[in-house]
Amino acid sequence: MVVVLEVKAGPRVAVFGLSLVLAAAGACGGSAEPEGTRTTGVSNTEEPPPEALAPGGDGPRKVPDPPGQSGPAEAVEQGLGANGANPMQLMPLAEEPVDGRLAELTAVLDMGSAVRAGELLRELRAAPGSPLTAVLDALYLARLDALEGRPLAWSRRIETARVLAPGDGRVYATAAELHAAAGRLETAQGELERGLVTCGATPELERARGVILLSTPGKATEGLAHLIVAAERDPDLPFMDRALSQGYLLVGNARLGEGDAQTALDLARLAVERDPQEVPARRLVADALAALGQFGESIGILESLARAGEPLEAEAGAMCKRAALAAILRGQREDALALFRRARDWGLSEEALGTGAHMLRDEAGRLMEAGVEAYRDAHHGQALALFREALEFDPESLAVQNHLAVALLRSGEAEQAADIWTGVVERAYEMDVDLPEPAHINLAATWVRLGRPASARTTLAEYLDRRPRGEWVRETRELLEQLEPQPVQQAQPEDDQGP
Incomplete structure (x- = not known):
């Protein structure tokens, strides 16, 4: 199926004009199959994670965190529902004002900042009129636990939220996304299927479907289409920036590999818009620009990343060389020389140049x-x-x-001359070569001019020691003899003639 989608995301409007060839039926329809008719390789009755169920029991139980796995999430939790909010309350609808504090918490969780997320969670739970309900508290804590690498803890949070709100699509979507991030795609698909049966095709579940597909080899284009549908249905849907950024990045890389540099560039820019700190997305922008022959901006991006501490010096140098070769083909010799110099400055060796x-x-x-x-x-x-x-x-x-x-x-500029000649002489010794001109003699003469005869003698003596058969031995000996201090004759005392 070929689709052209216009995506509205908050204040931004992005037109997604790609032809997406979708393998799955209904990939852009945003609707779920009727209950009992959807067929997949995963049962709709798949058991939840074993650590979330009591042995032999039918309901969820709390599992203690393993020793040593405490973190910001644990410090935040003071008891779910302690603020008296209705645990069944859903996220605000798109037309309702969204609490700024909750939006910030969502953003930092989405971008993987566990430390800041823990701080915000503590602040929100302690603040009067907190927007956190018991369900939200559990789900946000689950995401924080996942960032901290605490799988048992986030599984427990999910099951707590499921008890509090068994018909809330956010619970199934969060579970599916966290399982997908952990590489458990079958379990993630099972959570998605149960959510669709229980709640219908909510925007959250459409987002989760997209995340699962992004994690599935060869399904990035289809996954991005589902994410776009979710954003279209709810422009304020949380936890979209990171997912969309990764979707644009994955599909953009594929398009660049297919030779469609312009589409790759468009997608890369969308990825950077969603996640400005995503280095692979910025690198994709640079690669796509280079493929289009726009080397100036491409080099600027790579150099900026390298200066910011990313290990991209070699890549920046290689891009400068690539641009220099293109300049040669255009007959722009001066530009080529400048670019080769930049490439060398980024560490490219003579062999690489x-x-x-x-x-x-x-x-x-x-x-x-x-x-x-x-x-x-x-x-x-x-x-x-x-x-x-x-x-x-x-x-x-x-x-x-x-x-x-x-x-x-x-x-x-005698001091500068002496500095340069000192380096020349030392380098010649290291290379074990004789220079066509006696740089050591020039250096010695400069030391004399600067009033440092001892340094001059040391320079000449070192040459004789390191080059006993050198080309300038005779001249060096003669100058050294001239610089040798002359013995001082002391006056003899006169005989005491006496009175």
Whole structure:
């Protein structure tokens, strides 16, 4: 069946124009089959979780929490129904005002913030006029227990809520969703079937059906369709943002894999709208944009995530390289060079950069040669600028660093020149290479200019020690001898001639 749905969710309106091929009959109808006629692989009389039933008994019983499993949910519970509210009262209808405190609690539970949810639950139960009924209290506590990884505790809450409100679709929907999240899809389907038989196709159960399908391999598109139907039937239906975000994400990833980048981008943006902190959804936006050739925004998203602490440095670098290669194909060499530099800044190695590494070295060499020509023509300021620019393209080039140090010294920046030459000399020793120019002699001369002859002697002596057969041994020995301190001759005392 092919459907086109318009979804209204609170103040937002999103048009879902995808062709959804649904395998299940009635997937978008929002209505349940008559009792006794629905056929599935799960019995409508499937037993509830064994931990929720007393041995040999017919009704629910409370199961103590396992040792060491206390948490915010346990601290919140002061006795269900303690506020005197009617436990059979349902959630407010869409046209009724929704309590802001309850809306905040719903949002943090939906997005998985257990700590904040525990705080809000405690505040709500203690507040005058709390919107929490006994049923809501049990169901919200069940969701909090699930976030904390306490399956026995949330099973007990569900059974308590079922006793308090056996005809409330929210009970079955919550149970189905929590079982689905735990990977127990058959049990989740059983809860859904019992809810449909007991309550009919409520928006909550339509949401639960969508959640179950999202958790079922190959059923993401169908699950998203049910979620959209639920949102259309009740625009204020709680616990929708996370589910819809995941639905849009799953279907969007599938569409991108099929080559439909534009639809994938539309779905990814909807996913981010529902859950702005969902990193995979933001990454899908970046991937879809890149597939459409919109690399600027794609790179911006990945770089923003990486700066925020997500381990995406390599991915950001790879996207910069991908954009650089596209720029080369368009004949935009300057853009390509800038993007290769960004890729390298994000940690891509020379091997990973490939062609980009060669282009960066070539550009650095071109700028260095231009700087040498400017220096020879006594354009020292221009030479200094060119050497600095060359170093940005190839920060590891010893030749560029050496030329930059010469230009700095000529400009009166002896301290900076000494710092650069120190790094050049150490790097040459590490690489076990002889430089075409005696950087260590230049460094020693700079130390002398700075009034540090002892540092100059140390620099020269180190070269002789580490390069005893080096190209510059003779010049180094001569300079070292010149710098050796001369012995001080003390005056001889005159003979005492006496009076």
